[in-house]
Amino acid sequence: MDANAPPDPALLRFRTRVLAACALVLVGFIALGARLVWLQVFRHVELDEEAVANSTGIVPIVPNRGLIVDRNGILLANNYAAYTLEIKPSEATMPLPALVDEVAKVVPVTARDRRRFQKLLDEGKSVGSIPIRTKLTDEEVARFTAERFRFPGVDINARLFRSYPWGELGSHAIGYIGRINETEKTQMEDWPDDEQANYRGTEYIGKLGVEQSFEKELHGSTGAEQVQTQASGRAVRALASEPATAGNVVKLTLDIKLQKLVEDLYGNRRGAMVAIEPKTGEVLAFVSKPTFDPNLFVDGIDPVSWKELNESPDKPLLNRALHGTYPPGSTYKPYMALIALETHKRRPEQSINDPGYFWFGNHKFRDDKEGGHGVVNMYKSIVASCDTYYYMLAADLGVDTIANYMAGFGFGQPTGIDIAGEARGVLPSTRWKRETYHRREQQKWYAGETISLGIGQGYNSFTILQLASAVATLANDGVRMKPHLVKEVVNEIGRKPRVVPPQEMGRMNVKPENLAFVKHAMEGVNIEGTAAAAFKGAGYTSGGKTGTAQVLELKANEKYHANEIDERHRDHALFIAFAPADNPKIALAMVVENGGFGAAAAAPIARRVFDYMLLGQYPSAEDMAAVQQAQATTPIGTPRTADAAWPPANVGPGAPPAPDDPSLQANLAAARTMTAAFVPRR
Structure with missing residues (x-):
């Protein structure tokens, strides 16, 4: 080829394109490097916090409700720990009736359980989690845990339940607690911010008597737990926690x-x-x-029992005094x-x-x-x-x-x-x-x-x-x-x-x-x-x-x-x-x-x-x-x-423990351990 011959136009175009491509690649690498420096150096702290937040969640720790005792220290309202089987309707992948039928094949679900579940579902359409069975045995917990993967939206939670050990005795004065309904949720929106924050995670409040009027004293202070979560949002590990403070003990003037x-x-x-x-x-x-048994209301009263109380000509729910x-x-x-x-x-x-x-x-x-x-x-x-x-x-x-x-x-x-x-x-x-x-x-x-x-x-x-x-x-x-x-x-x-x-x-x-x-x-x-x-x-x-x-x-x-x-x-x-x-x-x-x-x-x-x-x-x-x-x-x-x-023989196996009884304290400690084992979803 003659050296003095003019360059081939096709070759020039090729070289120009190669140079342009190299320049483009170089600019891209420079941009990536700059972005890397920006992210790794200048925004490191901010992005690190976001990353941690994406993999962690804050779960409220609901406090143990305060005890109620009479003037002589006899326990009138206490708490006990138990497992509950709960359904979150928003996460269920099949119609709820069919889901309940399938769950019942693993854990027994009675007709009363179904009625109570439906009543709670009707009363609180936006309620996150609704119990279908309460007070599960260890065997039932193990059986369901083995097949939990089959039931999206169904989970086991550890709960502290309210107990009225003397049944109907003094029910109109003591009152009872029940699940927060939609009306009460709306009323809570008018509370001061600090009070609203203190009730995060709380699902039950006092509805009558001392339980209602001294709700703030009995509720306690809500704690918080930081947990590591999976991509699905399920908590897998506790990272840090601020413990809850139990509610105060309310001592009544009643004998x-x-x-x-x-x-x-x-x-x-x-x-x-x-x-x-x-x-x-x-x-x-x-x-x-007549009186009524406040224990009927603790985990949600079923429609049949409610009808019997509400339509009785003796009006047991009327506080005549x-x-x-x-x-x-x-x-x-x-x-x-x-x-x-x-x-x-x-x-x-x-x-x-x-x-x-x-x-x-x-x-x-x-x-x-x-x-x-x-x-x-x-x-x-x-x-x-x-x-x-x-x-x-x-x-x-x-x-x-x-x-x-x-x-x-x-x-x-x-x-x-x-x-x-x-x-x-x-x-x-x-x-x-x-x-x-x-x-x-x-x-x-x-x-x-x-x-x-x-x-x-x-x-x-x-x-x-x-x-x-x-x-x-x-x-x-x-x-x-x-x-x-x-x-x-x-x-x-x-x-x-x-x-x-x-x-x-x-x-x-x-x-x-x-x-x-x-x-x-x-x-x-x-x-x-x-x-x-x-x-x-x-x-x-x-x-x-x-x-x-x-x-x-x-x-x-x-x-x-x-x-x-x-x-x-x-x-x-x-x-x-x-x-x-x-x-x-x-x-x-x-x-x-x-x-x-x-x-x-x-x-x-x-x-x-x-x-x-x-x-x-x-x-x-x-x-x-x-x-x-x-x-x-x-x-x-x-x-x-x-x-x-005393104690009366017709209301229970014997007197309940005093507030400082070791068995009661052990029960409350067990509830806290159970709650840690089954941290609710974020």
Whole structure:
């Protein structure tokens, strides 16, 4: 080839392309090197943190719920560890009914389990994980673990379950916990950020009673665990953790042995009793009958059990002591007498002649005693419970005077007790009627409506808690204390108790001699009056007042015959009392629904309560059975000691462990170990 010949154009194009390609490759390597330097040097820390974050997750550690104990340290609500089999609907790869059927081939699933699962699914459509089986045995855990790969969306978790070892005992006061529903989730969104953060991972909260009202104390502080995860998000290894702090121990004012005694004395009857320590307001017994088993709600109540409770004519879910309202009947009379003395409408020695009725206008208000009580002064009007005396007194006082004085005892207004759901009741007055009714003719107060108020009938309607608070105020010489169920809260850190101090709500501006007279007359009720049979031979002096409240209004000249009326339409039996009379340690109010006369159905129960509190005596078995049937007044048989009757044999294998019992602590430690073994998915 001639050296002077011009270059071949094709060769030049080739060389140009090679150089361009080399330059492009060189630029690419320079860019990659620069990017590598940027990532490895300048963004090393940031990217390293992101990489770690992509392979780790933060899992909340739900704290152990605080314990609930009675005033003597007897455990009322505790926790136990167990495995649960749960389904996460969002991760299931087959229809849920078919998935449950397949799971049931490995681990037994009962019809109740299926109903509960469906109910929880319907109630919380966005709930992440729903239990299909609880309290799995070790064998069931091992069997399912071996076949877990077949069931995407189904997992085993370790849970701490709430337990109420005495079953139905004290259920309305203690309450129960349940799964957080959609409504509660929405409400939680309004909580402060720190409180919302503390409830991450929490699936159960208090729903009733102390469990609900002291939720924040019982919940504890949520911890956190950093875990290494697979690409699927499953945690495989714990990296670091900040432990949770268990909830505080809540100590109640209740004496659970007394609570058990009262509930047993009621038997199958409906009603309520509240017993209070007058000087402090501490609630010693808080009874609503019938009761219910709070354990049914812990892992989700099934629809059949819910229907039975919700549709029962006995209304076991109704807290009769807190929310039920009743006419007070003749238990109103001591307060009426006190108003008469304070307003100078009556003097103690001033008497009336009772013919057995009182005419007002064209209406005849009958006394409960045919033919009347004869000559009646104020003392006898209380001891013998003379209706005619109080018909006349009510007419003289007027509705607003009655209302103004009764309000001082707390009638018709919430007591402020430390659990939610308290009813206000009705303390009638002219103002109340104007504000209650809309039609003008209904708003007018008629003088005849005042008459029946004097014997605790008419529009009068109060809770048993209000009645108990009122009689405690009377026993405490007019000083009204706020009733409370929680005695102290023991902090989990340091175990230092925070005592709930007694809180004075007001003082009645009444003369001491007038109070003393009324209390003396109430002593007469239990010595020589309507409750004398129940308190015969008692080793202490007490004051009381029986009451019988109409459920159905009788027509003019119509007589009451209990045997001819449906049981649920019969009169309520009421009783208020305090003891010992000279220095009251306990005051109580109670109702036996449709029980008839307070002297026969209610006062005998109060006698056994005072015997227990003041003498340490527990009724004999035959006496207990007779009281349940309203067939006993004075105790029969040889009384037992209170300790001999505890623990009850019909609610469990024995008393549960105390909060510091090693077996309980071992159980809680086991739960923490189990939780670490089955860390929930991110």
